[in-house]
Amino acid sequence: xxxxxxxxxxxxxxxxxxxxxxxxxxxxxxxxxxxxxxxxxxxxxxxxxxxxxxxxxxxxxxxxxxxxxxxxxxxxxxxxxxxxxxxxxxxxxxxxxxxxxxxxxxxxxxxxxxxxxxxxxxxxxxxxxxxxxxxxxxxxxxxxxxxxxxxxxxxxxxxxxxxxxxxxxxxxxxxxxxxxxxxxxxxxxxxxxxxxxxxxxxxxxxxxxxxxxxxxxxxxxxxxxxxxxxxxxxxxxxxxxxxxxxxxxxxxxxxxxxxxxxxxxxxxxxxxxxxxxxxxxxxxxxxxxxxxxxxxxxxxxxxxxxxxxxxxx
Numbered sequence: 420x421x422x423x424x425x426x427x428x429x430x431x432x433x434x435x436x437x438x439x440x441x442x443x444x445x446x447x448x449x450x451x452x453x454x455x456x457x458x459x460x461x462x463x464x465x466x467x468x469x470x471x472x473x474x475x476x477x478x479x480x481x482x483x484x485x486x487x488x489x490x491x492x493x494x495x496x497x498x499x500x501x502x503x504x505x506x507x508x509x510x511x512x513x514x515x516x517x518x519x520x521x522x523x524x525x526x527x528x529x530x531x532x533x534x535x536x537x538x539x540x541x542x543x544x545x546x547x548x549x550x551x552x553x554x555x556x557x558x559x560x561x562x563x564x565x566x567x568x569x570x571x572x573x574x575x576x577x578x579x580x581x582x583x584x585x586x587x588x589x590x591x592x593x594x595x596x597x598x599x600x601x602x603x604x605x606x607x608x609x610x611x612x613x614x615x616x617x618x619x620x621x622x623x624x625x626x627x628x629x630x631x632x633x634x635x636x637x638x639x640x641x642x643x644x645x646x647x648x649x650x651x652x653x654x655x656x657x658x659x660x661x662x663x664x665x666x667x668x669x670x671x672x673x674x675x676x677x678x679x680x681x682x683x684x685x686x687x688x689x690x691x692x693x694x695x696x697x698x699x700x701x702x703x704x705x706x707x708x709x710x711x712x713x714x715x716x717x718x719x720x721x722x723x724x725x726x727x728x729x730x731x732x
Contacts (some may be wrong), residue, residue: 434615454695456551457499461463464517465708489520500552501544503674505531509703510558516708524550529556529562531674532631542684551694553685555678556708557671557703564667567632568651635670639663666710671698 439530452460470594501524504512512525526537533541544550557564640647651659675698679686689692698711 452499452551454551454553457550458554458695458697459524461500461518461552462552462708465515465706467517468515469706470598492521496521496524496548498522498554499546499549500524500546501526501541501550502554502556503527503531503533503537503541503678504556505529505558505561505563506563507558510556510701512556513688515701515706523717524548527624529628530561530567530632530670531533531557532670533562533674533678538678538682541678545688552697553678553694554697554699555671555675555697556701557667559664559667559703561663561670563628564632564635564670565651565663566665567629567635568666570629570633570636589704590598591634603646605640632666633669635666635673638669668698668700671711 466577498521500522501517502512503526504510506527506529512523512527513519516523524540526533526540528534528537541553542577545553637647639645639651642665643662644659645651645658645662651662654662675696679689679696685694689696701708701712712720
């Protein structure tokens with residue numbers, strides 16, 4: 420306890436001496452960060468989150484609650500990244516990336532799916548606010564993906580997202596042959612949670628989410644040679660976890676493909692090298708974010724090299 424108090428006193432003095440410079444750096448750098456620089460910044464933040472760096476946490480609290488910081492952001496914002504993520508309460512975006520107010524422009528829907536409103540929000544963050552990085556982030560043990568296994572294998576049809584915008588662009592989804600309550604078994608085998616989700620997933624507007632995720636479930640079954648008629652709750656826990664994880668990753672790819680296909684603004688930014696796109700996954704158990712895809716090696720390098728003492732990076 421004495422050692423902790425001493426570290427806090429030392430840090431308090433350091434913060435008093437440097438807070439103006441740090442606040443100035445944070446304000447000026449974000450508008451010029453490239454997509455690659457922005458992604459590295461998020462990975463460094465995740466590394467600090469993993470290390471449980473108390474200094475970094477206190478620094479963030481001090482910066483984001485400082486009166487002048489709030490005043491700076493009252494009439495404008497210039498986030499350096501747009502993140503599309505799941506609504507899951509176990510995925511605390513700002514915390515897991517160790518970022519604060521004004522840093523990340525966030526779009527969240529269950530299963531990290533997108534609709535016309537989400538697409539418009541992505542375009543606003545990139546085209547209007549100037550963020551050069553787009554991250555689609557899935558996570559392990561995703562309840563929406565798990566539940567979608569009950570809606571897989573259905574015929575495709577063009578269905579309008581009329582609940583959101585009657586004039587929206589056409590959305591292609593898989594339509595279930597019959598709507599029945601969906602069984603869900605997540606990879607952590609929480610029976611109480613499963614029972615709650617089973618009751619909810621077949622009702623209201625939830626099936627519209629599951630239909631968008633179901634192609635990823637079909638793909639995962641085919642990849643792991645698991646028949647569509649197999650009830651995933653009957654699989655061994657390790658096999659079920661693997662299946663869900665493969666579907667989570669495939670769903671991330673599918674969402675990114677949909678964003679690019681349906682948003683000319685995002686597509687042009689990528690083609691003109693004005694923005695970087697990243698597919699990534701957050702691990703609920705470890706807290707770690709990993710890039711999935713051809714460029715995933717950058718994550719390994721950064722996790723090895725980044726120091727937990729990089730307070731202001």
